[in-house]
Amino acid sequence: MRLFPKEIDFFEIFDKTSLNITKAASLMVDLMESFDNLDARAKEIHEIEQDSDMLTHDIMKKLNKTFITPIDREDLYTLASRMDDVIDLIWAVVDRIAVFKIRKSTPEAIAMSKDLLTTTEVMHKAIKKLKEKNYAHVQEFCIEINRLENRIDRGFRDALGRLFDDVKDPVLIIKWKEVYEHLEDASDRCEDVANVLEAIVLKYA
Numbered sequence: 001m002r003l004f005p006k007e008i009d010f011f012e013i014f015d016k017t018s019l020n021i022t023k024a025a026s027l028m029v030d031l032m033e034s035f036d037n038l039d040a041r042a043k044e045i046h047e048i049e050q051d052s053d054m055l056t057h058d059i060m061k062k063l064n065k066t067f068i069t070p071i072d073r074e075d076l077y078t079l080a081s082r083m084d085d086v087i088d089l090i091w092a093v094v095d096r097i098a099v100f101k102i103r104k105s106t107p108e109a110i111a112m113s114k115d116l117l118t119t120t121e122v123m124h125k126a127i128k129k130l131k132e133k134n135y136a137h138v139q140e141f142c143i144e145i146n147r148l149e150n151r152i153d154r155g156f157r158d159a160l161g162r163l164f165d166d167v168k169d170p171v172l173i174i175k176w177k178e179v180y181e182h183l184e185d186a187s188d189r190c191e192d193v194a195n196v197l198e199a200i201v202l203k204y205a
Contacts, residue, residue: 010076011131013059017083018124020052024090025117031094032113035105042098049091056084075200082192086120089186093179100175108159109176112152112183119148119190126197135201142194142201152187156180 024045031041059080063073093113096102126141159180167173 010059010062010071011127013055013062014079014083014127015124015131017052017055017080017087018120018127020048020055021083021087021090022117022120022124024048024052024087025113025120028090028094029110029113029117031097032105032110035103038098042094045091045094049087052084052087056080071200071204075196075203079193079196079200082189082196085189086123086186086193089182089189090116093182093186096175096179096182100179102172102175102179106159106176108155108162109179109183112155112159112180112187115148115152115155116183116186116190119145119152119187122148123190123193126194130197130200133204135204138197138201142198145190145194149187149191152184156184 027041027045027048031038031045059076063076122141122144126138126145129135129137129141160177163173163176163180167176
């Protein structure tokens with residue numbers, strides 16, 4: 001028995017979306033490390049974000065056309081929404097850097113971006129295991145996402161502390177504070193995805 005009918009394979013779309021999120025996070029790390037060609041890099045990430053928006057719309061359209069879903073409709077809707085939030089926030093990080101015309105990265109931004117990339121990679125693995133109905137591994141990956149969220153949260157607090165201690169330009173403080181907040185928010189939304197996945201596992205394991 002398949003989890004979903006062949007013609008409405010929601011988790012195939014989720015898999016594509018999570019792969020897009022990982023690609024966008026990887027490009028963001030590249031940007032943070034090199035800090036060159038900002039406009040071109042931002043455009044590339046925006047295109048991935050737009051593609052993910054289309055995938056999210058596809059999920060919503062299929063949900064509206066499906067009378068009965070083997071997994072709760074609300075869980076599918078929430079999972080799609082939280083995953084969309086993750087890539088929206090990754091795009092927001094890059095967009096703010098471009099709009100604010102920030103010209104130099106920080107060690108904290110690089111570290112948080114790398115941790116977020118790792119988080120998205122684990123999330124992608126969890127989505128794949130859910131499609132396979134390998135629920136034990138889904139739970140393991142969700143625990144790892146929670147651990148990484150705590151790590152990024154600590155990194156966020158440390159980054160703010162260093163920002164206010166070391167940077168004298170108040171405008172630059174405001175700019176970087178917003179970038180850090182978007183990175184931390186993206187991590188929170190990854191944890192939300194993990195919570196939805198765990199809820200699904202508890203219902204159907």
